[in-house]
Amino acid sequence: MTGSASGIGAAVVAALRADGHEVIGVDLRDAEVCADLSTADGRRAAVDGVRGLAPELDGLVVCAGLGPHVPDPRQIVEVNYRGAVEVLDGLFPVLRGAAVAVSSSASTMVKWADNPISRGEEAAALADAGEYAGHLAYSWSKNALTVAVRQRVATWGAAGVRLNTVAPGAVDTPLLQAGLDSRFGDAIRGYQAPIARRGRPAEIASLIRYLLGPEAGYIHGAQFLIDGGSDALLRPTEF
DSSP: OOOTTTTHHHHHHHHHHHHOOOOOOESSSSSSSETTTTTHEEEEEEEHHHHHHOEEEEEEOOOOOOOOTTTTHHHHHHHIIIIIHHHHHGGGGEEEEEEEEEEEGGGSSOOOGGGGGTTTHHHHEEEEEEEGGGHHHHHHHHHHHHHHHHHHHHHHHHHHHHHEEEEEESBHHHHHHHTSSSSHHHHHHOOOOOSSSOOOOOHHHHHHHHHSGGGGGOOOOOEEETTTHHHHHHHOOOO
16 A cells, blocks of 8 residues: 555555555555655665565555645656556566556546657656646646556456556545645635535545455446546536
8 A cells, every 4th residue: 555654545544454454554654664656766665665575465555646736746747657657567466456546536637648748758848837837747647647557457457456546536635735735725725526525535445445345346447536526527528
């Protein structure tokens, strides 16, 4: 479980442990494996650390992520996209159950063909993005993560391992709070989903718990929006 120390990740850890599962958390601190997923070395350390503790995994959740408020937008891409994908691929050989990647409703805000990550051009694009760089890096990285999951369905399915994404909207987490405390706070507060409140980490954890379990045995390569209706409000004819 990456991003295990707070927010959605901590809620997932609590839910799984309440069900009697042993959970190996990965985070910058307060985790069984401490690693920085913004660097290639950190990602290798995370994979090696988990594999050193467990020769086989029943499930995997990649949840670690950074928000648009982070000063260096390149770091957002490194954690949200590469940090997730490299952990998925690194632990795939020892995974025997199912995996869930935490994407975002922001992943729908860009088409893959228009995503600079698809061409390896995100650094140049971010350099030209000005004050919008953080928001673009966030949506690009989450879009790229969702695409990466969908691109793996054949290989993972053949191995008997299911892989899906959940795409939360605004959820009451430290990440959202950091955004509210930034210069983008008014814009975040001004947007309201059709269900007029923010999501709760436990609600996202409940969906992830279901997707990891046997009741979801035929669900593979899907993205589940859990956003209070925001995507349907903004894109009613696109699904």
